[in-house]
Amino acid sequence: MKLLLALAITIPVFAAENGLDPAAILKQPTDTWPTYNGDYSGRRFSPLDQINQANVNQLTLAWMAPMQSVAIKSTPLEVNGILYFTTPDNVWSMDARSGRVIWHYKRDSEGDHIGQRGVAMFRDWLYFETPDCHLISLNAKDGSVRWNIELADPKLGYFATMAPLVVGDHIVAGVSGDVTDVPGFLESLDPDTGKVQWRWDTEPKPGEPGSETWPQGSDAIAHGGGMTWMTGTYDPDLHLIYWGTGNPNPVLNGDIRKGDDLYTCSIVAIDPETGKLKWHYQPSPHDTHDWDAVETPVLFDDVQNGVHRKLLAQASRNGYFFVLDRSTGEHVLTAPFVPTNWSSGLDAKGQPRPMPQKEPKPDGVLVSPGSDGATNWMAPSFSPLTGLFYLNGRKVWSLFYMTADSKPEGWAGRDRNLWAESFIEAIDYQTGKIRWKHGIGDGESTSGILTTAGNLLFTADNEDNLLALDPATGKTLWHVCVGGRLVASPMTYQLDGRQYLLTPIQGIVLAWALPRPEKAAH
Amino acid sequence: MLRFAVFYRASIFACCLSIGSFAALAQSAKVEFDAAAVARGRTAFKSSCGFCHGDDATGNRAPDLIRAPDTSRDVNGNLLRPIIRNGRTDKGMPAFSTLPDTTVNDIIVFLHSQAYTALHSARVPNDYPVAKLLTGNAAEGKEYFNGPGGCSGCHSPTGDLAKVASRYKPVDLQQIFVYPAASRRRTATVTLPDGTKIEGAVKHADEFTVAIIGPDGWYHAWPLDQVQVEIHDSLSAHRALVEKYSDRDIHNLFAYLETLK
Numbered sequence: 001m002k003l004l005l006a007l008a009i010t011i012p013v014f015a016a017e018n019g020l021d022p023a024a025i026l027k028q029p030t031d032t033w034p035t036y037n038g039d040y041s042g043r044r045f046s047p048l049d050q051i052n053q054a055n056v057n058q059l060t061l062a063w064m065a066p067m068q069s070v071a072i073k074s075t076p077l078e079v080n081g082i083l084y085f086t087t088p089d090n091v092w093s094m095d096a097r098s099g100r101v102i103w104h105y106k107r108d109s110e111g112d113h114i115g116q117r118g119v120a121m122f123r124d125w126l127y128f129e130t131p132d133c134h135l136i137s138l139n140a141k142d143g144s145v146r147w148n149i150e151l152a153d154p155k156l157g158y159f160a161t162m163a164p165l166v167v168g169d170h171i172v173a174g175v176s177g178d179v180t181d182v183p184g185f186l187e188s189l190d191p192d193t194g195k196v197q198w199r200w201d202t203e204p205k206p207g208e209p210g211s212e213t214w215p216q217g218s219d220a221i222a223h224g225g226g227m228t229w230m231t232g233t234y235d236p237d238l239h240l241i242y243w244g245t246g247n248p249n250p251v252l253n254g255d256i257r258k259g260d261d262l263y264t265c266s267i268v269a270i271d272p273e274t275g276k277l278k279w280h281y282q283p284s285p286h287d288t289h290d291w292d293a294v295e296t297p298v299l300f301d302d303v304q305n306g307v308h309r310k311l312l313a314q315a316s317r318n319g320y321f322f323v324l325d326r327s328t329g330e331h332v333l334t335a336p337f338v339p340t341n342w343s344s345g346l347d348a349k350g351q352p353r354p355m356p357q358k359e360p361k362p363d364g365v366l367v368s369p370g371s372d373g374a375t376n377w378m379a380p381s382f383s384p385l386t387g388l389f390y391l392n393g394r395k396v397w398s399l400f401y402m403t404a405d406s407k408p409e410g411w412a413g414r415d416r417n418l419w420a421e422s423f424i425e426a427i428d429y430q431t432g433k434i435r436w437k438h439g440i441g442d443g444e445s446t447s448g449i450l451t452t453a454g455n456l457l458f459t460a461d462n463e464d465n466l467l468a469l470d471p472a473t474g475k476t477l478w479h480v481c482v483g484g485r486l487v488a489s490p491m492t493y494q495l496d497g498r499q500y501l502l503t504p505i506q507g508i509v510l511a512w513a514l515p516r517p518e519k520a521a522h
Numbered sequence: 523m524l525r526f527a528v529f530y531r532a533s534i535f536a537c538c539l540s541i542g543s544f545a546a547l548a549q550s551a552k553v554e555f556d557a558a559a560v561a562r563g564r565t566a567f568k569s570s571c572g573f574c575h576g577d578d579a580t581g582n583r584a585p586d587l588i589r590a591p592d593t594s595r596d597v598n599g600n601l602l603r604p605i606i607r608n609g610r611t612d613k614g615m616p617a618f619s620t621l622p623d624t625t626v627n628d629i630i631v632f633l634h635s636q637a638y639t640a641l642h643s644a645r646v647p648n649d650y651p652v653a654k655l656l657t658g659n660a661a662e663g664k665e666y667f668n669g670p671g672g673c674s675g676c677h678s679p680t681g682d683l684a685k686v687a688s689r690y691k692p693v694d695l696q697q698i699f700v701y702p703a704a705s706r707r708r709t710a711t712v713t714l715p716d717g718t719k720i721e722g723a724v725k726h727a728d729e730f731t732v733a734i735i736g737p738d739g740w741y742h743a744w745p746l747d748q749v750q751v752e753i754h755d756s757l758s759a760h761r762a763l764v765e766k767y768s769d770r771d772i773h774n775l776f777a778y779l780e781t782l783k
Contacts, residue, residue, distance in 0.1 A: 411644035
């Protein structure tokens with residue numbers, strides 16, 4: 001009870017009086033979830049421990065909010081007791097204590113409505129990307145539009161789904177779109193005006209470093225793809241942002257883009273002030289299976305034999321887990337986290353080399369994983385308490401067909417799924433070994449993961465159950481059937497001394513908490 | 523006995539999963555092009571433009587016109603027609619001022635149809651040509667069917683697979699013989715605390731609960747910590763084979779099954 005009272009009077013120190021001070025994101029949030037991943041590290045580990053192993057079986061519904069929307073794939077922000085979350089074309093502001101809507105912004109648009117990951121916040125302003133590839137700045141108080149700019153032309157095949165990243169006075173925004181052979185890029189925009197501060201192009205210009213990994217004297221490099229469709233992470237000490245890039249184009253045929261196709265399917269470290277590339281690493285050289293390397297580059301530190309090392313880990317869509325030194329990009333470890341059949345082995349940099357015979361063919365090629373990947377955009381997590389990296393993975397088999405009769409353009413083929421089974425895995429980043437594996441059912445899961453200082457891992461299975469697992473063992477500690485799937489990632493925050501766990505289920509937002517102490521007394 | 527049934531890749535499901543993999547344009551309504559105009563346009567393009575832009579407009583000495591911004595942004599020739607008519611002399615493209623209007627229109631329709639095809643290439647159509655798939659050896663496929671594959675343990679070319687190649691489009695047949703997802707059946711044998719065994723089709727099974735439709739036709743469910751459960755999956759042999767197949771095995775088997783007409 002003393003603990004609860006102490007927490008109840010905690011003042012929200014990380015949020016400025018009005019809106020969100022970007023400097024506040026540098027501190028580990030407790031009352032605030034200020035960015036897509038909760039903080040800059042991408043760990044999705046919360047220091048909150050009010051809900052813990054001893055009481056998780058008492059979790060109860062705090063509130064629910066049916067949004068009558070498509071499935072919610074966004075992670076809400078929570079700042080000063082207000083939640084901000086999205087679906088394509090829609091932003092809601094909501095009371096984080098009750099789920100009551102404060103305002104709703106809607107703007108119909110053309111373009112791909114496949115998903116929307118969330119907004120970014122800078123002081124009193126929100127930043128929202130749209131299916132027609134616009135970036136819109138909204139007043140967080142009332143949802144009114146401050147400005148609206150086009151990031152890229154939707155007529156060329158661009159669209160947008162991601163939650164931008166705020167670093168200092170930079171709004172870093174990425175783009176999507178790979179059915180046309182358009183080049184990917186990342187832009188930094190001025191938070192007040194939307195003016196472009198810098199642009200980093202996924203493909204180097206002919207003659208620049210990296211261009212030698214494309215055919216020379218052809219237009220392949222200008223049509224190379226490499227979308228930047230997931231939110232990156234940031235190390236304030238090194239002052240570097242880390243971003244994953246998507247597949248090269250044409251997607252399933254690499255004949256007209258022979259070479260490694262940098263910087264597609266890569267993890268890149270970029271100076272947030274200039275947009276200059278510091279280092280790169282390519283999980284999937286010369287990809288021909290749509291294995292975007294956009295999965296969250298998770299940042300954590302390691303001390304071994306007295307040596308302190310700043311690390312970055314990614315569980316990549318191609319089925320391999322990578323650990324890098326995030327200061328230099330130096331390779332530390334590569335290990336498969338599912339059985340795959342497409343690589344001939346690792347090169348000197350630990351990059352899995354693709355086997356030509358497993359590239360898509362006209363008569364069909366059996367490949368694991370399929371194009372949906374051995375994992376995907378679902379949030380991974382890293383707990384400093386266990387030192388384990390957690391991911392939502394799947395074994396998925398597919399037959400890949402290359403269908404183009406003449407010069408391949410666009411996708412130039414597709415895979416047909418056979419079967420899939422999903423699991424949550426805990427990986428020891430020091431060895432790459434799988435510490436535990438918890439099956440979550442047939443098919444492909446899209447549930448993200450949250451770990452907390454309460455020694456809990458929250459996620460969901462493919463049978464409509466929300467789950468709390470023991471992060472050390474994978475053992476189930478709590479579950480509830482919620483009648484639908486978690487297609488977002490759980491998040492948590494504490495207000496008035498009460499910890500809330502948020503789990504959007506399809507189009508319904510569910511908030512969980514422990515029973516209120518005053519009610520328990522009655 | 524297993525039955526083959528067409529398993530359509532659940533494209534909506536796939537869309538949910540692979541953000542960034544599909545673009546809006548690919549999901550837009552199907553556009554029907556005037557086939558005659560496309561054919562005329564192709565011929566006209568080849569003779570007037572193909573020498574520089576390639577016969578299929580994907581580029582040669584001059585740029586690829588299929589993945590070109592002017593084609594993507596063009597509406598009924600508003601951008602392309604002036605370029606064809608006036609040329610781009612600064613880039614070495616002559617003006618085609620004498621081509622009849624109808625020919626210019628046909629060329630524009632042809633370019634749009636080519637771009638549409640590229641834009642919608644993220645699929646394996648059901649009418650995918652069998653010739654592309656028939657790279658295997660039917661005799662070796664038959665041997666695999668009766669030998670190492672173990673297929674003949676459950677299937678017969680004169681029984682459930684009789685005329686199977688007539689019943690399915692070739693590309694569907696290849697997919698469903700590897701894994702006939704729609705035919706999957708699971709049954710469970712549930713042993714109650716008193717030793718009673720109940721068997722039935724699985725209605726639901728997760729790590730907490732098993733539910734079956736019992737012999738009485740009623741739905742029955744138990745917490746897993748109170749019963750013993752054995753689940754039988756009709757496709758377990760198919761799953762095991764997927765882990766073992768070489769691509770050659772699949773193509774040989776397909777060639778064999780394609781003879782069953």
